[in-house]
Structure formats: C-alpha cells, structure tokens
Amino acid sequence: MQPRKIVILGSTGSIGTQAIDVVDGAPHLFEVVALSAGGGNLELLAHQAVHTRALAVGIAHGDPEALQNLIDAAAARSGLRNFAPEIFVGPDASTRIAEVECDVVLNGITGSIGLAPTLAALASGATLALANKESLIVGGALVKAAARPGQIVPVDSEHSAIAQCLRSGTEQEVEKLILTASGGPFRGRSRQQLHDVTPAEALAHPTWDMGLMVTTNSASLVNKGLEVIEAHLLFDVPLDRIDVVVHPQSVVHSMVQFVDGSIIAQASPPDMRLPIALGLGWPGRVPKAAQPCDWTQATSWTFEPLDSVAFPAVELAKEAAKQGSTYPAVFNAANEEAVEAFHAGRIRFTDIVDTVESVLSEHSGSSELTVESVLDAESWARTRTHDRLANSAV
C-alpha cells in the first residue's frame, strides 16, 4: 500500500511538530507533501520542508526570499540537490496549501483564521484531521454542510476519545457525552483568587505542552467551552446532553454514557501523538504511536465537578451555542482578542471571560450563516473587544 499523502497546516506549532514526529515514526504509512505556517519561525519551517521533502510550502506573512534562502541553506546542509518546493505567501497561503492533492489535511493552525483552510480542505475531498477546533466552532453549520459523512476526523484529544468510544455504538444508544477537563493550572481557586494571576502562571499547564492560545484557554476553561460546542457539532448530540467533569491527570480523555447506564472511556497518558496518529490513519491505528498506561505503577485517577462560579466559560459557551448563528464566532473572536490583551499585560485574567460575556450580550446574530456573516461578526467582535479593553487598563 502507498503511504498516505499528508498536508500539515500550522506545521511549526505544537500540533504540527508532533505530526511530523508521527510521520517520521511511520514512513510506510505517511508522507508529507505540503506544509504551511504563519511565518513566525521561518528557520524551523525551512528545516521541516527539507526534512519532509515537501512539494509546497506556505506562509501567511514574511519574506519569500528569506524563506527560499533558508530552504536552500537547509537543503545544502542535508546534501539535497535541486530541491525547489513551490512557495506560497500571503493571507490565503494556507488555503492554497490545503488544496494540494493529498489524502489527509491536518489543520493545526491556531484560531478562527483556520476557517478558510478548513473549507478548502473539505472542498478538495481529502480527509480533514481537525485540531483547529475554532474553524468548526465559528463555521458551525457551514463547515458541517461542506463535509461528507466521516470526512472530518477529530484530533482534539477529547473528541478523538469520543470518536473511539462511539466506534461500536449506534446513535440511539448514546445518552450523554462526558468531556474531561484537566481544570488547568488554577483548579481549586475561587474567582477572587484568579484576579491577580500572571500570564506565566496561566501558561503553566499541569499536563499538556501546547501553544499559547489553547494553554490560556485551558486555564480559563474557555477551551472546555469551545470543546463542548465542538462535540455538539461533531457528534450531533444536544448541548444539554454534554457534560464536563474535571479530571486533573488528563489520562481519561473523555467518555460516552449509554442509555443502559454503561460508560465507555478512552484512556492513555497525555500525549497528542496518539490522537494525531489516529487522525492521520483513521480508521487505522498506528502501532506504537504513544506509550500506554503503565499498570506496574500505583496510579490514581480522580474526578470532581467543575466549579462554574469561578470558571463560568463553559456555561457561557453553551449559551452562545444555543443562540447559534454567529454567536459562537463572537464568543471565540472576543476571547482571542482578550487573551492577547491579557498576555500584553493590558487586562487581568478574569477580564478575559467577563469581556467575552459582555461582548456577546451586545451581539445581534445574523439570521443567515454565511462565510461573510461569520467574518463580519468576528470583525465586529474584535473591534468591540478592543473598544471595551481600551478603557480597562490593569
């Protein structure tokens, strides 16, 4: 069998670099044909391009000549002659890269900027291994309508877990989805105790090593709010039948409860290479993609309810999803802007979710969901968030 041809969007990030590890470990199963990134780390992208022998490389911003020179230098270091991948530069570079002929597009871009590449990947007919949850959440019904059944394979650890738990069940058998949350670095704190936490503290995730946005969202529980919406869209389960439970060890990645009271859970030590490998190989499993649990060591897995007073983001996300239309896009865009302001030292941690709530309360959703209405709503939410935050210095 020929290896599957893989396109990796966001190749220089946490998901992207781990995806290249997965491909390196299974060259008989996968080969990389194209890569894209933002342009913040041209050196790494050039190295990846040479390492994978990519046919095409894209960056959203940056100097194409600088990238070309870095690729030439990396190729020379590897003794590779006549290596000349096609280079795309500009805001739609990842969308062009998503159209490169392949079997699987892995979308590992951060943020709702991943929407156009997600739609392009779906239109190309390739399987979409989706880490970029934001594109599904903001695009909602649009993304679902663009996908044929089974075309989107979740890479997010919780949704990969649920997809695995559902493999043998029927829709009628499912009572609930139960998403696990680590609780982030501030688990157990009251709202009062969250006021003065620093960006560095917010980035100290207890179990996962991830990019800045998703790590901050884990600390505020916005990530879990986004993931509830993601689960609702991926698995067609109503929002009131999706629960969240805090599980600090991040070994049980999520569960499905069936109508007879039985619960099936998926467990593995926290390592994204497992869901990434399954996303690339679906429905096949990649042998030795990650280490399993070690039963020779005494182990405790604990579960506790979410404190939704200190962490209101999950309830807020559910409200936004119930309102539908462009509300999830506003939730996400306001959060992206507020997270940036928090890391720039302009607002407090608790201002993030407070701002999202306030911007959402001012939004009037568009009745028709189109790419234009999503982009308009996002643009409105970003401006509104900036306006609000301009007056609220720390």
Ligand SMILES: NC(=O)C1=CN([C@@H]2O[C@H](COP(=O)(O)OP(=O)(O)OC[C@H]3O[C@@H](n4cnc5c(N)ncnc54)[C@H](OP(=O)(O)O)[C@@H]3O)[C@@H](O)[C@H]2O)C=CC1
């Ligand atoms: N990391 C993880 O373990 C998990 C991540 N996810 C999701 O996966 C996605 C990626 O997360 P993560 O890898 O942590 O994020 P990172 O911040 O580590 O990486 C983001 C990647 O996106 C690229 N990028 C940024 N802007 C653009 C753009 N405009 N066009 C193209 N590429 C761009 C970056 O390139 P550069 O920096 O070089 O400019 C980088 O390669 C997110 O949606 C996240 O929620 C889900 C589950 C787990």
Ligand SMILES: CC(=O)[C@@H](O)[C@H](O)COP(=O)(O)O
């Ligand atoms: C690894 C992964 O899937 C992340 O999205 C993870 O869910 C973050 O952990 P918590 O949001 O549970 O802290």
Ligand SMILES: [Mn+2]
């Ligand atoms: Mn997750």
